[in-house]
Amino acid sequence: MSLTYTPVSEIPKIVQGLRSAFNAGVTRSLDYRKQQLRAMYNMISENDTAIREAVFQDLHKPPAELMIGESGMVKQECIDAIKNLDKWAANRSVKTGIVNKFDNVHIRKDPLGMVLIIGAWNYPLNLLLAPAVGAIAAGNTVLLKPSEVAPHTAALLTKLLPAYLDQRAYRIVNGAAAETTLLLEHKFDHIFYTGSGQVGRIIMGAAAKQLTPVTLELGGKSPAFISRDVDIAITARRLAFGKFFNCGQTCIAPDYLIVERGIEDKLIEAFKASILEFYGTSVQSSNSYGRIVNKSHFLRLKGLLDETKGKIVAGGEMDEDNLFISPTLVLGVDKDDKLMEGEIFGPILPLMVVDRLVEGVKHVNQGDQPLALYVFSKNKKAIDYILDHTRSGGVVVNDALVHFIVSNLPFGGTGPSGIGNYHGKRSFDVFSHERSALIKSMGMEKLNDLRYPPYSEKKTRWLDWFLFDKASFGGKAAVDAPPSNTHSSNSSTVNEASSISSNPNGRTSSPSLPENQHRKAAAKSENGNISHAPEASTATATTTV
């Protein structure tokens, strides 16, 4: 199956169609959204074999990795969204201050509109469809742009999607840089991009022209700290799992290890044992090991290994025709090594040996914030120290990768590793606008007179006292009391107020009652003044401007 790019001339029509479908309210009803999510679930579960084949052709991805890392997760996201949609989409009522006490105050969850989702090639199914679940659940119309670097999956999805989802509201556009650039010229209400920081910058720059909000799921050099006290065999096993899953082409794969001096040799032996256990003596013939996605990435990785000053202590075999690179460990890598420059994104694992983990913390803080950070240790203090003194998108202690599949944990980066997060309810939130709604009654206008001009000092004090809490700490200045020093008549109002509020039947608004009466009197006298003024004068002079 080869991938046909969407003709450039068709793109405006597709975008227009999605826009009008949103404006017509096609995607607003919750039943409709649930039905579409069900269809998405069915699309994946009914075409398991076809999906397996497509992703295998793109990445040589073993079915188990597809299930754990892609199809199973998307299905789970669908299930969660269907199950919780009523709850997520319900208006959230909020506590109110005293001014709006009698009014209806809530937060609506409105869809953003028409959104664009740009997928990545390393998990071509998951990273396109998991965000789409959130977008559909939130009631948006969605334009999907699968990665052209995984053409088989893109072609399959282009074929399957129209058969399951509503074509008015959900469309796919295929293409490479030229098509994407063109897409970005259109005005979307949100852009969700998964990929590299370099492209992330271009996308955010393009979004700036239209002030479109973005979610950027990027990457970074995710470090793994390993302290001396760990169970080395288990640590190596979990890290080998995390690093060699999808042949290291995972945004949260452990990028390099920061190992406390003394255990590196044992750790390498344990790694070798795990690799042997996982993939057998000939990794290349194992069904459980993926391949590099294409030649340019293969050559990039090969270049890294050629230029590194470290020593290859395991693996290092390559087969260009097969795009195969074996699980490779590189020892003796220092800060300036080629391997420590960019995100590796392949099955090469450098080991940086340090005397104390604090050095590692320093090293991590000198670079950009990574997307994930891993700590292997039994010492709670050491763990807390590392967590408190570093920044990263997410953290896993004593394991790798697994936080990705916990839908209750928001997944996303910080700084150069990404903007915004998703999964579970967060996916819904990403594509929703929290629209604050305050519905007031038309009554009690006399009470509102306080806030209208003409203003007076007395009014100010009353309002301050009435509207707001007082500082919860010992402020230097005493908190203003309600007006008491301007007129002697005021003190009686205050007394009245306090007497009413001490009345068990008095409501919270009781202090307003005497004020209300007081204001009434004031308003009367002011009205009296005003009525002397000739009414015409406000309407006549229109000349000056």
Added chain:
Amino acid sequence: MTTAILNYHTEAEIDQAVLTVQQTFRSGYTRPLKFRRHQLEQLWRLIDDNTDALCDALYKDLRKPQYEATLGELITAKEEINDALVHLDEWAKDERTTPSFVNRVGTTCIKRKEPKGAVLVIAPWNYPVYLALTPLVGAIAAGCTAVLKPSEVTPHSAKLIAELIPRYLDNKAFIVVNGGAQETTQLLDHKWDHIFYTGNGTVAKIIMKAAAKHLTSMTLELGGKSPVTIDENANMTVAAKRIAFGKTFNAGQTCVAPDYILITAKAEEKFVPALKQAYLEMFGADPQASKDYARIVNTRHFKRLCNVLMENKSGDVVIGGQADEDDLYIAPTVIANVERDDKLMEEEIFGPLLPLIRVTDIDDAIEYVNSKDDPLALYIFSTNKKLVNKVLDSTRSGGVLVNDTLMHVSEGTLPFGGTGPSGMGSYHGKSSFDAFTHVRSTMIKGLSPVMESAMGLRYAPYTARNLSVAKMILETIPQFKRGFLQKYIKWIIVAVLFGVHYARNRRLS
């Protein structure tokens, strides 16, 4: 560059300020809650001790009535601080979440609330104190360090803020930088961990482009033409008063001020006299003489507003219309029966001019609102619930307020922010804290060998049998495909597997 009133910071000073806040953040100095609480208290004292000076500066900059300064800026800012102080522990606390099925045993999942880092807050001129200090409250509460750039358009307030902040807040963590476009550009060249900008869409685009270079997250608080729809059956006296309040507060220079009114011809007959009466009650016969009416911020904006009014071809000025350039005064002005594509309807008015657009019915009004950019606020005056819901469901806007204007901004529990061209992200109360916080998902597992053998399923070599077992454990059967027994099948399988595993281990030992 430096103006008569305000000293601009030099290039070297700006670089130094940025370096200082970045280094301070990295040292972990601002992370302890105790530090944050103390700084918030100091900020409260800053406002409280200097209320008169702040009111004075605001009067000089905008001729802001003391009442509006106190209500719209000082008290509201203090209130944000109080709210943050009361809830800080609760907001900053780690949040526990339930791990998914596979990770349930022996795993802790936590959402850590971590400060984003060194942040830049750029404030506008219309509420020079409130809109400078309120975002700062969020930044302090979240544990960030910050550079605050007040607006140079209101120099008295900017100068005062630059004097006061160093006296009350920690100089290593919070620094004020004053300047114009050039200084702001220099600030934006640096790499920030978050940028919080309040202002207009044109500048916001420049800021977002600059932020894109460093992949910096942003909150953009912008504006837009916030419409008002009035139902024929609404109480016109009350509606008029509340609209007059919203439109003349700060002389209409409020991002959520009602921008224009959509009204039927029939309702207009009742509404215009009611509005006249409301203005008369509020400012008397001559608003210029009233001490309760603010001025336009500067000559440039004054001319802009006069031009808009002069170039507007259609409609009749039914209220106001006076202007006095020396005093920067423009009267509360209402223009009835304005055509839909006239000058007044092009951009956000941001002044005391109020156009009335005639619509045939509510559908017509909705269609018109939807033909324009998403506004920051939408106002509906109606007691008809069905009609209100219809408008809410078929329009988009940052926030919605039914039967009043502006008041939703003061509701600390409501997130305040726009959508689309009216802004990105929201703040106030907990939302302010969240805007400057990175939710760091944290998962903590043990290294016990017993659990490790139970996890063997996920490791290679991948076999078909392992796959089907893993599938059964990992995958949930969706409710819409689920029978009674299937609900519990997962637990049964796990129980059996554990049983087998346990028995095998026992036999081995």
